[in-house]
Amino acid sequence: MMECIDELHKNRNLRELKKYLNEINPADIAQLLESIDDEKKRVFLFRMLSKETAAETFVEFDFDTQENLIRAFSDTELKEVLDEIYIDDAADIIEEMPASIVKRILRNTDTETREAINTILKYPEDSAGSIMTPEFVDLKKDMTVSDAFKRIRRTGVDKETIYTCYVTDESRHLIGVTTVRELFLNDYDDTIEDFMETNVISINTLDDQETASRALSKYDFLAMPVVDMENRLVGIITVDDAIDVLQEENTEDIQKMAAIVPTDTPYLKTSVIETWKKRIPWLLLLMVSATITSQILTVFENKLSALSVLIAFIPMLMDTGGNSGGQASVTIIRSLSLGEIDLKDIFKVIWKEFQVAVVCGISLSLVCFAKLMLLDRIIFGNSEITFAVAFVVSLTIFIEIICAKIIGCTLPIFAKKLGFDPAVMASPFITTIVDAVSLLIYFGFATLILSI
């Protein structure tokens, strides 16, 4: 597509260029324009867009591009874009812009919109209130289907979704919900009260945005109504925003599991120092925590020098323990996050992990024993690996896997119980703990069985 745009741009074939651009989906236009480094050209092409497409494209840009464009806009252009975009998108943009631009934006919106934006901005970050939009269709219970259609036709153009309609009383309490589909399936003179769903599922403004999005997905809603403490309907969260929230939360979980402080800036747009800031805290903490393994090794230093063949298995034992524990912790973290298991399932989980650990432990220690005795000792003729040494290493694997899986499955649940995010209890953290435990088990058996 870019080649075609470049060609039309170079030949100053503006009419064709305009037509071509305006036929592309706004999400694609945004991607195309963001890939252009020449800022003047980008602004020029953006100005080719029709008012509506321009606004739809604008909300798809990342915040840097939005900031640059706003700086290039005249007040009239800014107003045109602001008039077309939804209030939740406007609030998102304002949250990320520097003060001077925020002032310009607020100066160019009407009083009503400004107040609506300010309401959303007041809710805590990551709350349902902070991502909702007040642009929903509200109906009254005594309206007929035909009244409802008229109202939707009249006011629908400004609503983020028209397909789910909310029925409120005089004090704006949410008393029912219906859909355009239901409206279609009833007769024009049926009253809404007679077929609306009265058992309305809603979310509170202060609930977490992830809770709201998961509930929306669970109930297959196109929008989730958001109510205040008095059950007054104040906004809705639409399904497209819920998907974005779920994807962001997944990314955050994955980052935490990899010992990274979460960020929602795309990789290539994060500066080196920003990336460093997100990665160094856990690296430092984990490095310092590894002091404990160094201490354990120091204590056993002399014994190790006496039977140095034991040193060779340290990395393998540590990795196997870490991997086993990591599998358990990551499985539990994900299940907690998807709501498949709960704090009360802890004993079921431990019992299950214990059984899995026993089977995994038997398989791995048998393979390890066979490998040491057949491959290393008999085929490669490494005479240092005696039956006793192979036995100690294999026994360590068996016991360390049981410990690793139990530690791996309990720590995320405890973290959740204490109100922390279970995701930080993933592989890197578990590995550090399991390393120490594995070494203690290893040297314990070595001392006992090999009498060193």
Next chain:
Amino acid sequence: MMECIDELHKNRNLRELKKYLNEINPADIAQLLESIDDEKKRVFLFRMLSKETAAETFVEFDFDTQENLIRAFSDTELKEVLDEIYIDDAADIIEEMPASIVKRILRNTDTETREAINTILKYPEDSAGSIMTPEFVDLKKDMTVSDAFKRIRRTGVDKETIYTCYVTDESRHLIGVTTVRELFLNDYDDTIEDFMETNVISINTLDDQETASRALSKYDFLAMPVVDMENRLVGIITVDDAIDVLQEENTEDIQKMAAIVPTDTPYLKTSVIETWKKRIPWLLLLMVSATITSQILTVFENKLSALSVLIAFIPMLMDTGGNSGGQASVTIIRSLSLGEIDLKDIFKVIWKEFQVAVVCGISLSLVCFAKLMLLDRIIFGNSEITFAVAFVVSLTIFIEIICAKIIGCTLPIFAKKLGFDPAVMASPFITTIVDAVSLLIYFGFATLILSI
């Protein structure tokens, strides 16, 4: 809720029980009924549901519960449920049921439905075709808004979504798309052709279901049209199914990153042996791969015995390398999966990771050096830690972090280039490679600087 149901059930207050149950959202009813161990009671309660609610609840159950219920159903009951559910849900269920139940299901559906189900079942697993439903609203371009409304009112009850309408020609080619919202915003006698969107975005039946779902989310669609090789519209994927696909793919990615063979069965429903099967392949592979680190240690065994203080730092060096590499690989895997970076960005990525690695390396090696010299040597009086030893350890950290980050960021990109899933190149795999590299760097510097 369960207490109330139990109470009504015990008192045989069937009228109230029926009323109470049918007011609950089907997703919640499914959860409640699944928590009941007594199968007879579950079937009894299920039979209290109205036909429509029963069907909506049925598709929310897991496959085990569905199978048990079908076994308890009479043919009439089965037919009633099947008549109400959507074709994509029916296909999902059939795919998971044993042959005897599949036969019963197909015997109780009409020919048309049976053919539609068979079409979906023929598409490869995880393809767009395998999750689509043929129940969409199709319009003709010369219809007026009022014709369209009539058609939606007449046929809409059986469609999975009515809000996005597809315009097809006589040969079922997809030539346009419009929405109920657009229909509302135009006059009753306007012709669809005049306002329909002709630049239609669609997905091919054989495209990956994840690609389809990501595209739906990118364009904020409520449904994604699926076309065959001849651009004939054969089905749609609705937004609720797309969310489920995205969540499943996220779970799979996370499992792969933790060295687990992916599964979509919830944790507590997977048997011990199933869980073992998913975890043992990677554990075994990684354990055997760790042989290389054992070999390296064996080679340097004598040198280590000569200066045994060096042994103590092995776990710390291995963990730090593994964590640094894991951070890089997981970041890149996620960015690849979200489409934020592409194969062509490889040099940008390497350059960025190199810079991040240098800053991380400087920070960590300085902290490590300070800790060794000040804390361990001066305060704890460990005289084995000489300036040279501290220097070797710190220098190893610096260099290993650079290697780890470069390995961590390139392997997922190479995996993608070769057509593998980048997610398997996460922490556990990277750790095994980085371990070996770290040890070589460590012993290299030790030999050079400490002349052992």
